[in-house]
Amino acid sequence: MNKFFLLVLLSLLIAAHGVAGNMLCDNIGILEELQSMDIEEEEENEVELSEIPSWNSERGGKVLVNVDSFGAVGNGESDDTQAFRKAWDVACSTPKSVFLVPQGRRYLVNATRFKGPCADKLIIQIDGTIIAPDEPKNWDPNLPRIWLDFSKLDKAVFQGAGVIDGSGSKWWAASCKKNKSNPCRGAPTALTIDSSSAIRVKGLTIQNSQQMNFVISRCDSVRINAVKVSAPGDSPNTDGIHISESTNVVLQNCKIGTGDDCISIVNASSNIKMKRIYCGPGHGISIGSLGKDNSTGIVTKVILDTAVIRETTNGLRIKTWQGGSGYVRGVRFQNVQMDNVSNPIIIDQFYCDSPTTCENQPSAVKISEVMYQNISGTTISAKAIKFDCSDSVPCSNLVLSNVDLEKEDGTVEAYCHSAQGFGYGVVHPSADCLNSDDKRAEIAEPITEDIRHTEL
Ligand SMILES: *[C@@H]1O[C@H](CO)[C@@H](O)[C@H](O)[C@H]1NC(C)=O
Ligand SMILES: *[C@@H]1O[C@H](CO)[C@@H](O)[C@H](O)[C@H]1NC(C)=O
Ligand SMILES: *[C@@H]1O[C@H](CO)[C@@H](O)[C@H](O)[C@H]1NC(C)=O
Ligand SMILES: *[C@@H]1O[C@H](CO)[C@@H](O)[C@H](O)[C@H]1NC(C)=O
Ligand SMILES: *[C@@H]1O[C@H](CO)[C@@H](O)[C@H](O)[C@H]1NC(C)=O
Ligand SMILES: *[C@@H]1O[C@H](CO)[C@@H](O)[C@H](O)[C@H]1NC(C)=O
Secondary structure (H helix, E strand, O other): OOHHHHHHHHHHHHHHHOOOHHHHHHHHHHHHHHHHOOOOOOOOOOOOHHHOOOOOOOHHHOEEEEHHHHOOOOEEEEEOHHHHHHHHHHHHHOOOEEEEEOOOOEEEOOOEEEEOOOOOOOEEEEOOEEEOOOOHHHOOOOOOOEEEEEEOOEOOEEEOOOEEEOOOHHHHHHOOOOOOOOOOOOOOEEEEEEOOEEEEEEOOEEEOOOOOOEEEEOOEEEEEEOOEEEOOOOOOOOOOEEEEOOEEEEEEEEEEEOOOOOEEEOOOEEEEEEEEEEEOOEOOEEEEEEOHHHOEEEEEEEEEEEEEEEOEOEEEEEEEOOOOEEEEEEEEEEEEEEEEEOEEEEEEOOOOOOOOOOOOOOOOOEEEEEEEEEEEEEEOOOEEEEEEOOOOOOEEEEEEEEEEEEEOOOOOEEEEEOEEEEEEEEEEOOOHHHOOOHHHHHHOOOHHHHHHHHOO
């Protein structure tokens, strides 16, 4: 939407509602900022994918490092861990190499750290299936939270039509969420890319992880395209793609269905763009959780553009624990189709995913400048829009534009607690509760002064 249209729209709003002017001036600023916010999808120093040779030739000057040449058996039963580790050492130290997991086989591999830094232009080509041993009791106690962990890479490409399968069913059964007599313990993440930069991931399938499926942590500049993630809808804590302490991450064309968040974006992450995402089943697309155990959480500049969210417990969610600090600022969710989603639009500042109840606390992660634009579809719960914000640190500048959420029986409503913002265009259910905050009236200044501002 262009600026002109925006200004016309707002002028109409002023005329129609006589809203206090200084606020409108602020609103225009916020709107412009939220509307124009963007994140580059392509890098200039792009890794050249067309260089990749066909595998049975020497074209392209690539050095093939096939795990089979290092003794991998690929029958799904023999332990191929050592073969993978040896192949990695060679691939990593050889320029222009391709670490190849060939198609048509199943490689059983234990928890492993694939460490960089590596020589230039490494390609990790996964065409076969990599499976994890399925017995939690035999897991390497020194590596309790990882399975395939890649770190300190620069300009590496992960690609192929292969599958990374965490064989997670016994881990899920042992989870404290499934069996209350068990202690709550963290389980491995299937695929981790950590402390890396200029990474591309294309076409892989990650499934049935022990816990989170795919974690991107402490990375800068990551491009993920056409990745599929799947785990049963009732598998505990199996987040699809989890982004932590990372900047400049673009996810595109991903299909994700799991037992937890399809995508979760947590602390110290900024410039995150998600485009053309299918999510379901699962808990939706989340920013957070943030602020657990009084921690500081900061997430800025997040864009979701074009998504289908189907049969999930949440749609677009921001979740923070009481007692935290920091902020979430600059978020735009747009062009989202919701089908049978329980809580389509939700901010939950009283998040408590703990076996014991969470105590009331005054401090909170501050949430502001969040826009929901062109969001439509069906809701399961009556509260299709729910802004449940901290009493002491209210949410501010929440913007709803062209939101249309319907419930089968026609009863649908918005709920606001300590939340301020505004809507324009169709907003159904009406989000008037964003304007009903008394504090807003107090800070509003005389209208005369404002008209001048609105003409800027
Ligand atoms: C590696 O996996 C094999 C096969 O499941 C298992 O027998 C072995 O104990 C594992 N080793 C470690 C160190 O986890
Ligand atoms: C729950 O876990 C306990 C202890 O690990 C085990 O003895 C019990 O059989 C489990 N229950 C179910 C239903 O799996
Ligand atoms: C949040 O990120 C910052 C910056 O990376 C880090 O120093 C801090 O420890 C992180 N907080 C939590 C709770 O992980
Ligand atoms: C968080 O802070 C509150 C209030 O100061 C305190 O009561 C609580 O024990 C703290 N929690 C943790 C996990 O540190
Ligand atoms: C609104 O979002 C839907 C997807 O849910 C998309 O098909 C449509 O083109 C969007 N409308 C506009 C005006 O961008
Ligand atoms: C939503 O749920 C209703 C009732 O269960 C079902 O009839 C409908 O097909 C569902 N819609 C979608 C898009 O899944």
